[in-house]
Amino acid sequence: MPTTTSATDFVPPSLEIADLAAAAQGCRGCGLYEDATQAVFGAGVAPARMMFIGEQPGDSEDRAGKPFVGPAGRLLDKALAAAGIPREPVYVTNAVKHFKFVRAERGARRIHKTPSRTEVVACRPWLVAELTAVEPEVVVLLGATAAKSLLGSAFKLTAHRGEVLRLAPQDRPEGLDPQVVATIHPSAVLRGPHEARDDAFASLVDDLRSAAALLG
Ligand code: URA
Numbered sequence: 001m002p003t004t005t006s007a008t009d010f011v012p013p014s015l016e017i018a019d020l021a022a023a024a025q026g027c028r029g030c031g032l033y034e035d036a037t038q039a040v041f042g043a044g045v046a047p048a049r050m051m052f053i054g055e056q057p058g059d060s061e062d063r064a065g066k067p068f069v070g071p072a073g074r075l076l077d078k079a080l081a082a083a084g085i086p087r088e089p090v091y092v093t094n095a096v097k098h099f100k101f102v103r104a105e106r107g108a109r110r111i112h113k114t115p116s117r118t119e120v121v122a123c124r125p126w127l128v129a130e131l132t133a134v135e136p137e138v139v140v141l142l143g144a145t146a147a148k149s150l151l152g153s154a155f156k157l158t159a160h161r162g163e164v165l166r167l168a169p170q171d172r173p174e175g176l177d178p179q180v181v182a183t184i185h186p187s188a189v190l191r192g193p194h195e196a197r198d199d200a201f202a203s204l205v206d207d208l209r210s211a212a213a214l215l216g
Pocket residue numbers: 054055056057058061066067068069070072073094187
């Protein structure tokens with residue numbers, strides 16, 4: 001059986017998020033649909049002035065069918081609130097739409113596994129379709145996976161975090177040139193050493209605040 005490695009053939013020409021989300025359920029652009037419960041598409045209003053992009057749905061998101069509703073989502077909500085950004089009029093999505101995981105040796109626990117470059121690239125047409133529909137003025141990339149999806153595999157988050165960046169013409173829909181800020185993933189705050197969490201959280205809030213300030 002030929003292996004497909006792109007979502008391109010599954011993305012409909014519609015600019016309605018609901019149409020795109022429905023079509024994503026049938027995506028076979030990479031192998032990740034096989035074990036996940038469902039595709040987790042972006043959520044929020046479209047168009048929206050700000051768009052936030054995470055990595056991939058986690059265990060809770062895979063079950064709920066909505067992005068950022070588990071522990072990382074609660075942390076993101078707290079950080080958005082601290083930065084004065086209401087979650088409602090923004091659009092929130094992920095670089096990869098299906099949950100990638102490994103099963104714990106014992107029990108049913110599903111452990112997050114970072115998507116491969118091939119999977120990230122395969123899923124990018126959905127992200128570009130969302131960018132086209134949402135037409136954001138500011139894009140916030142949460143973590144290295146989202147950053148590398150849109151800024152290229154050589155992008156170094158530690159070197160360019162918080163800077164105001166632009167997407168290369170071939171990586172964005174024609175006519176759209178949002179300002180882009182890359183920052184850490186909310187999970188990085190949760191995973192970090194306990195004594196460093198407050199600082200990590202504050203630095204995430206700082207980046208979100210400067211991203212929001214770009215809206216003027
Ligand atoms: N982590 C992400 O990157 N996205 C989610 O939706 C949940 C956790």
